[in-house]
Amino acid sequence: MTEADLIIIGNGMACQRLLAELVQQPNRPTKIVVFGAEAKPAYNRVLLSGLLSNELPDSAAELASPAWYAKHNIELICDDAVMLIDRERRLVVSRHGRYRRYQQLVLACGALPLTPGYAELTPGYAEDDSKHLLPGICHFRNWQDLATLRLAGQQLQHAVVVGGGFLGLEAAEGLRKLGMQVNLLQRSTYLLNRQLDATAAGLLQQQLSARGLSIFTNSEIDSLSYKRGQLQAVRLHSGQQLKADIVVLALGITPNISLAQQAGLTVNRGIVVNANLQSSDSAIYALGECIELNGETFGLIAPVNAQAKQLAQTLCGEDTAYCSENTATQLKISGIALSSCGDIATLCANTSADSFDGSTEYLDAERFEYRRLWWRGPYLAGAVLYGDTRLSQRLNQLINQRQPYYGCRSSLLLGLIDNAEKLTAVSQPQQQDAA
Numbered sequence: 029m030t031e032a033d034l035i036i037i038g039n040g041m042a043c044q045r046l047l048a049e050l051v052q053q054p055n056r057p058t059k060i061v062v063f064g065a066e067a068k069p070a071y072n073r074v075l076l077s078g079l080l081s082n083e084l085p086d087s088a089a090e091l092a093s094p095a096w097y098a099k100h101n102i103e104l105i106c107d108d109a110v111m112l113i114d115r116e117r118r119l120v121v122s123r124h125g126r127y128r129r130y131q132q133l134v135l136a137c138g139a140l141p142l143t144p145g146y147a148e149l150t151p152g153y154a155e156d157d158s159k160h161l162l163p164g165i166c167h168f169r170n171w172q173d174l175a176t177l178r179l180a181g182q183q184l185q186h187a188v189v190v191g192g193g194f195l196g197l198e199a200a201e202g203l204r205k206l207g208m209q210v211n212l213l214q215r216s217t218y219l220l221n222r223q224l225d226a227t228a229a230g231l232l233q234q235q236l237s238a239r240g241l242s243i244f245t246n247s248e249i250d251s252l253s254y255k256r257g258q259l260q261a262v263r264l265h266s267g268q269q270l271k272a273d274i275v276v277l278a279l280g281i282t283p284n285i286s287l288a289q290q291a292g293l294t295v296n297r298g299i300v301v302n303a304n305l306q307s308s309d310s311a312i313y314a315l316g317e318c319i320e321l322n323g324e325t326f327g328l329i330a331p332v333n334a335q336a337k338q339l340a341q342t343l344c345g346e347d348t349a350y351c352s353e354n355t356a357t358q359l360k361i362s363g364i365a366l367s368s369c370g371d372i373a374t375l376c377a378n379t380s381a382d383s384f385d386g387s388t389e390y391l392d393a394e395r396f397e398y399r400r401l402w403w404r405g406p407y408l409a410g411a412v413l414y415g416d417t418r419l420s421q422r423l424n425q426l427i428n429q430r431q432p433y434y435g436c437r438s439s440l441l442l443g444l445i446d447n448a449e450k451l452t453a454v455s456q457p458q459q460q461d462a463a
Contacts, residue, residue: 031129033057038136039064042316044091049340060102065109077198081205113291139281139317141167164259168199181206184273192219196278211242223368228414283318303349330355356424367420370410388437406432
C-alpha cells in the first residue's frame, strides 16, 4: 500500500494554489498525492462565465499541465473521489478502490451548490453532480455544468436563471450572448443585495435590461411544468408563468463537510479549523470553501489564496496563522465595472446603532457612475463603486488596515487622491502628530 507524506482531497483552485506554494518551500513534503472528483485537472472556476460567453478559449482556464505535476513528484488522481477517511490508520479509500496512507492530510473539498426542493429528484443527495436534479435543471459551478449550458445555447431557446448574485448574473449574461432568451429571478428586492446598495443595483439592472435580460426581483419559482418529460415552463409564487427549456440554479453554496463529518471531525457550517487551519485531528488540515474559522466561511479567491500560502508554511514546519480580511468583490461581465468592500448588507440595513455614522455619495446617472462610502468615525467601513472602480484598491486598504482618514471625504470619493492625502496630513489631530 502506497504511503504519502501528504494527501490532498479535492483538486480545485484551493488545492492548486496550495501546491504552487508548497513546491517553492525548501523542505516541502516529498511525496504528495492529490485526489480529484472531476475528470478534468484543476481549472480556474472564476473564468467559467467568460468561457460560456466565448470571450475566452478553454485553455485559459488551465491552472497546471500534467507535466507540471510530474515535474514536482505529485501524483494526481482524477475522477476518483475519496469516500472514506480512516483516522486511526491514517488511511483514505477512494471510490474506485484506491488505498493511500498519509502522514498529513488536507481537505480542500470546496462547496456544494444550494438546491431548492422543487428542483430535486433525490432530496438530500450529498454529492455535487447532476444525478439528483430534475430534467432541465442544472447548476453553474463546474466543467460539466459549462458543457450542459453550452449545449443548451445551441439547442434551446428559453432559459431561467435563479439567483441575482455574481454567479447568476454571469450565467444569465453568458446564455444571452449565446442567443437565448433569458429571464433572471432574484428573490430579494434588488440584484447583488449582499454587495450593493439599492442605487448601484438599480444602475446595474438598468444596464442589464438594456442588453436584453428580463429581470424579476422579489420573485421565486413555485413549481415546474413538464410535458413528456421535457421542461416547458416555471410558475412563480406570483402566479406568473415563464417559458423555460432550462433552469440554471445560482443560489449560493454551502461548505462540503460530508467527508469530514463521516470521519468524526468537528464540523459546524464548515469544517471547524483553528488559525493554523488545523482541524480537530492534529494530522488533518483544511482550507478554502469547506472550512469555518471563528464562525466565518469563505467563498472568494483572495482569502483562499492567503490560506494556501499560510498552510504551505505550516505543513513545512513553520508556525504561522491565518487572519481573515475583508475582500473587495468585482463582477465579471464585459462592459460593466463594479466593486464592493465591507459588510454592505449590514450597512444598508443599519441594524445596529453603531453600524455607521455617515456616508458620502456621488452619482452621475447619465454616465452610469456611482460611488458611496460608509464611515464610522474617521474609519471607512464600506465602499461601493459602480462604473469607475479605480479607487477600489485604495479604499480596500483603508478598510482592511483600519487606517483613520482625516482628509476631505469628498476629495477621496471623487478620486482626487493627491489632494486628499495632503489634506489628511494637514487635518490630523495634534495628538496624532505628537505620537
